[in-house]
Amino acid sequence: MGETGNMPPRTLFEKVWDAHVVAAPEGQSALLYIDLHLVHEVTSPQAFDGLRANGRRLRQPLRTVATVDHNIPTTPRGLPITDPIAAKQIEALQKNCREFGVPFFDMDSPEQGIVHIIGPELGITLPGMTIVCGDSHTSTHGAFGSLAFGIGTSEVEHVLATQCLPQKKPKTMQIHVRGKLAEGVSAKDLALGIIGRIGTDGATGHVIEYAGDAVRALSVEGRMTLCNMSIEAGARAGLIAPDDTTFAYVGGRRFAPKGKDWADAVAYWRTLASDPGAQFDRVIEIDAAALAPFVTWGTNPGMVVAVNARIPELKSFAQEADRRAAEQALAYMGLDPGTPIETIAVDRVFIGSCTNSRIEDLRAAARVAKGQHVNPKVRAMVVPGSQAIKHAAEKEGLHRIFLDAGFEWRESGCSMCLGMNPDILQPGERCASTSNRNFEGRQGRGGRTHLVSPMMAAAAAIAGHFTDIRKWRFQ
Amino acid sequence: MRPFRKHAGNVVPLDKVNVDTDQIIPKQFLKRIERTGFGEFLFYDWRFAGDGKRITDFVLHHPRYAKSSILVAGKNFGCGSSREHAVWALADFGFRVVIASSFADIFANNSLKNGLLTVRLSEEQVAEITRRSKEIENYQLTVDLETLRVEDGRGFTATFAMDEFSRHCLLHGLDDIGLTLQHEAEIAAYEAKHPVRVEMKSILAR
Numbered sequence: 048m049g050e051t052g053n054m055p056p057r058t059l060f061e062k063v064w065d066a067h068v069v070a071a072p073e074g075q076s077a078l079l080y081i082d083l084h085l086v087h088e089v090t091s092p093q094a095f096d097g098l099r100a101n102g103r104r105l106r107q108p109l110r111t112v113a114t115v116d117h118n119i120p121t122t123p124r125g126l127p128i129t130d131p132i133a134a135k136q137i138e139a140l141q142k143n144c145r146e147f148g149v150p151f152f153d154m155d156s157p158e159q160g161i162v163h164i165i166g167p168e169l170g171i172t173l174p175g176m177t178i179v180c181g182d183s184h185t186s187t188h189g190a191f192g193s194l195a196f197g198i199g200t201s202e203v204e205h206v207l208a209t210q211c212l213p214q215k216k217p218k219t220m221q222i223h224v225r226g227k228l229a230e231g232v233s234a235k236d237l238a239l240g241i242i243g244r245i246g247t248d249g250a251t252g253h254v255i256e257y258a259g260d261a262v263r264a265l266s267v268e269g270r271m272t273l274c275n276m277s278i279e280a281g282a283r284a285g286l287i288a289p290d291d292t293t294f295a296y297v298g299g300r301r302f303a304p305k306g307k308d309w310a311d312a313v314a315y316w317r318t319l320a321s322d323p324g325a326q327f328d329r330v331i332e333i334d335a336a337a338l339a340p341f342v343t344w345g346t347n348p349g350m351v352v353a354v355n356a357r358i359p360e361l362k363s364f365a366q367e368a369d370r371r372a373a374e375q376a377l378a379y380m381g382l383d384p385g386t387p388i389e390t391i392a393v394d395r396v397f398i399g400s401c402t403n404s405r406i407e408d409l410r411a412a413a414r415v416a417k418g419q420h421v422n423p424k425v426r427a428m429v430v431p432g433s434q435a436i437k438h439a440a441e442k443e444g445l446h447r448i449f450l451d452a453g454f455e456w457r458e459s460g461c462s463m464c465l466g467m468n469p470d471i472l473q474p475g476e477r478c479a480s481t482s483n484r485n486f487e488g489r490q491g492r493g494g495r496t497h498l499v500s501p502m503m504a505a506a507a508a509i510a511g512h513f514t515d516i517r518k519w520r521f522q
Numbered sequence: 523m524r525p526f527r528k529h530a531g532n533v534v535p536l537d538k539v540n541v542d543t544d545q546i547i548p549k550q551f552l553k554r555i556e557r558t559g560f561g562e563f564l565f566y567d568w569r570f571a572g573d574g575k576r577i578t579d580f581v582l583h584h585p586r587y588a589k590s591s592i593l594v595a596g597k598n599f600g601c602g603s604s605r606e607h608a609v610w611a612l613a614d615f616g617f618r619v620v621i622a623s624s625f626a627d628i629f630a631n632n633s634l635k636n637g638l639l640t641v642r643l644s645e646e647q648v649a650e651i652t653r654r655s656k657e658i659e660n661y662q663l664t665v666d667l668e669t670l671r672v673e674d675g676r677g678f679t680a681t682f683a684m685d686e687f688s689r690h691c692l693l694h695g696l697d698d699i700g701l702t703l704q705h706e707a708e709i710a711a712y713e714a715k716h717p718v719r720v721e722m723k724s725i726l727a728r
Contacts, residue, residue: 070708075687078705080712090605092555103699109718109725118553132553139555150725170721183604183628197628199606200557201635209702211709215685217627247540248598248624281601283627302721347540347601368539368596375538465603467549474572486544486602488567 056322058219059288060254063194063319067177069211076213082176084206085162086113086149088140089467090181094204095143105147107210112171113144114152116161118467121430121457124155133468147207160433160459163187163401167271168435170300174289174316179206184401184483185284186277190270191297192289192319194254197278217283218328220253221321224261226335231517233411234269235403235481235500237261238276239341241333243351251281253328256321261335262287267296268407275402276483279348288320340516342388343485343498345376350485354503354515358386379487380495381475388513391497392424395478396508397490398454398501399430400464403481408501409440412481413448415505418522421453422511428455428470430462454508466490479507524637525695529618530664531591533655534581539596543629546600546608560607561614592663594621594651599640600629609636619665621672623648634688637695641665641672647680654678667693 057065070078084107091113098105105111118133120126128134137154144151152158158165163184166172178188178195181203188195198212205212222241242249255277257270265273270287277285287293294313297303304312339353350373352359358377361384364370377384382391398404398412409431421427429449431437437459440446446456463470464482472478472494481504482489485496499507502516551563568580576583582590593612599622600608609632612620620633621641633640643651654674655661663674667689673679684692691698702709 069712070705072705075701076685078702078708080709080716082716089552093557093606096555096557101699107713107718109722112725130553136553136555148726171725181604181606183602197604199604199609199628199632199635201606201632205699205702208699209709210713211702211705213687213698213702247601248626251598251624251627278602281598281626302719302725304719304721308720347542372539465544465549467552484542484544484602486542488548489544492548492567492572 085180164432170303396427400482404432534590542602560611
């Protein structure tokens with residue numbers, strides 16, 4: 048297992064792929080075994096119904112893990128869910144998990160959290176796995192060197208019934224980030240910088256492998272942020288080869304391998320790195336030192352500039368369709384070309400989501416917020432990614448820093464990243480958000496989302512407008 | 523799954539790039555636990571104002587496009603969220619084909635599972651279809667999956683590519699879970715070599 052022998056050099060992706068091919072029928076897609084299937088309330092009810100309608104069983108309950116995250120409120124847990132349709136969807140998942148024997152972290156469970164946060168946190172996500180979930184940000188788990196990608200509900204049903212997925216082999220892209228990120232420039236900025244460079248469809252049809260000194264230097268949490276945003280560049284998956292940083296993070300977690308199993312696992316995981324000379328279909332070079340804290344100005348994550356820059360002039364777009372898209376985006380955002388980013392005032396700040404709600408994100412934001420006050424015109428909320436993160440942050444006293452500064456401190460969930468629960472923007476409200484999508488209406492109809500890092504979001508909450516974190520006076 | 527062989531229908535141009543699935547079906551409609559009935563919420567925020575009134579100048583509301591079953595749009599159609607509800611909404615609204623110069627991967631996969639055909643043509647061909655559908659009343663296209671051809675009977679023809687297996691499944695409306703289960707022996711053999719980890723066996727006992 049994992050030995051290359053006389054095989055041609057292979058990429059990390061190819062090694063993980065090859066290790067999971069169950070069958071490769073002539074003239075058909077390869078049948079890939081799925082090690083872990085994460086399930087949440089929004090994209091699963093129709094899939095469980097499909098099983099029932101066809102009299103099929105759930106093939107591997109112990110390779111399936113469910114939680115509620117998308118539509119649950121972030122108000123204190125004891126309160127009833129006021130949205131009856133949301134409540135019905137949550138009940139459907141509870142019932143389905145009971146009926147099919149799926150391990151389930153319910154709303155009142157100490158393990159509850161955003162599905163892409165709790166997998167790694169509990170040691171359920173490991174290197175070298177195949178992981179799917181009915182959610183596009185499944186790419187997050189690629190940070191461990193797993194092949195992890197989002198699927199639709201029909202595919203959810205397919206995996207429930209067969210623990211396999213027929214897959215066309217994607218192309219490979221290496222994004223090589225040389226050098227070192229400057230102080231104040233985070234994994235989020237790296238992700239936004241890459242998407243700004245290659246576009247929201249720049250990696251469509253590809254699986255990305257992130258490599259280079261700047262990627263190696265990232266913590267596992269930073270790597271998760273980077274891989275999380277792969278889908279915003281069009282890639283279903285983004286991977287980073289596991290290394291000592293990864294093993295130090297995974298080791299000792301609750302459901303991670305123990306004892307001899309751990310030693311064997313690490314030995315295998317070390318073989319997963321791309322071989323010298325392995326070929327990628329495309330290679331992109333990024334200079335980390337050239338990156339700045341970024342702020343999106345439009346309605347997709349590729350519409351992004353450095354915080355100290357201005358919104359682009361329309362004439363700077365070479366393609367007519369892109370120019371028109373920028374014009375429509377700016378009309379929606381209520382902004383003019385040429386506006387300096389630092390002059391844009393915000394009404395709301397959201398620190399949370401599977402992109403940026405882990406403990407390091409909260410520490411970074413708290414460092415900015417410490418001893419400061421949220422601008423009186425701004426409403427700011429912090430939504431930890433999981434109950435475990437919430438408790439860890441409270442143990443460190445981060446919640447006190449946020450509360451003292453005037454931030455709201457809430458229960459865990461997807462919250463205002465997609466506004467399926469009551470946490471939404473009002474029409475015309477402008478939000479500095481650590482989430483992953485600035486699509487029209489994403490955070491609430493008519494809401495205007497600007498994607499930023501946790502430090503940049505905290506700084507915007509205090510200043511009342513976007514401000515360059517590299518010039519911040521920390522208290 | 524509903525098979526797809528050949529379809530002739532009216533074309534409606536949605537002349538935008540990067541149409542994301544949040545636009546195709548906004549989040550507030552994802553709480554339903556059925557697969558049906560999503561059509562009325564298709565492109566909701568573009569079709570209806572905040573007070574629920576129809577936005578009459580949105581292209582899907584133009585009377586001349588009322589009976590369209592083929593949508594033509596700009597590059598990177600269906601990007602963003604994996605929500606299959608986007609495909610259910612398009613199909614339930616009456617669309618059988620979407621034509622664009624590129625599609626997001628997950629959207630294209632989801633379409634295949636629901637008998638909605640995604641046709642990739644060049645940017646020039648998409649621009650030509652868009653132009654004709656704006657200029658010609660009741661502009662129709664015929665999309666033939668057996669011959670992989672698109673034509674309008676007015677001189678426009680194009681061919682498109684699709685992998686042979688996906689085409690086969692669509693043509694015959696095959697249940698691909700059934701196909702996978704034909705590999706039961708191989709799946710069982712793989713599972714015998716890769717048992718569930720011992721730590722995961724404790725997960726239910728917590």
